[in-house]
């Protein structure tokens with residue numbers, strides 16, 4: 001009985017932003033021939049963050065300096081490609097009214113900025129000694145960064161698949 005009334009009350013609730021004129025305007029505006037640039041660019045920082053962790057782990061296991069150097073390059077390129085992905089995402093959030101008014105899009109922004117700070121720290125720390133930086137803090141940081149990049153990517157996917165942001169609805 002109590003369950004029924006809760007459901008009824010939920011049905012009666014209205015999304016406070018539903019009346020906004022741009023509510024339905026969620027199509028991507030930053031793309032090439034309608035293909036969103038943000039979706040294309042996020043693959044690089046995601047993959048390079050995992051590569052940094054992999055190279056650190058291989059250095060830990062083998063002691064081979066090659067892997068520490070590989071981790072330095074992977075960490076640097078993860079950060080730089082992360083900035084590029086953030087530029088396309090930021091353009092999208094500012095230009096598209098239906099994306100700009102949704103709190104979930106700003107949550108993604110906050111998580112992504114945290115990720116960028118961590119990626120930058122992971123690279124910057126290694127510039128002061130790429131081999132000595134790996135154990136233990138480089139490895140710990142890149143392990144943590146893989147978790148944060150997974151959360152960021154999952155949340156970005158939720159924006160597309162749950163809220164249908166950045167898609168070409170109806171066309």
Ligand code: HEM
Nearest residue numbers: 038039042045086089090092093112153156157159165166
């Ligand atoms: C800091 C600025 C960022 C903003 C404002 C932002 C904003 C957005 C928005 C609005 C979407 C919905 C789709 C679209 O409109 O293109 C999205 C999707 C997504 N974002 Fe971000 N993003 C940012 C950074 C990042 C970063 C650094 C990553 C990961 C490294 C990331 C991962 C993703 C993923 C995986 C998707 C789903 C793409 C798809 O499946 O099509 N975002 N983001």
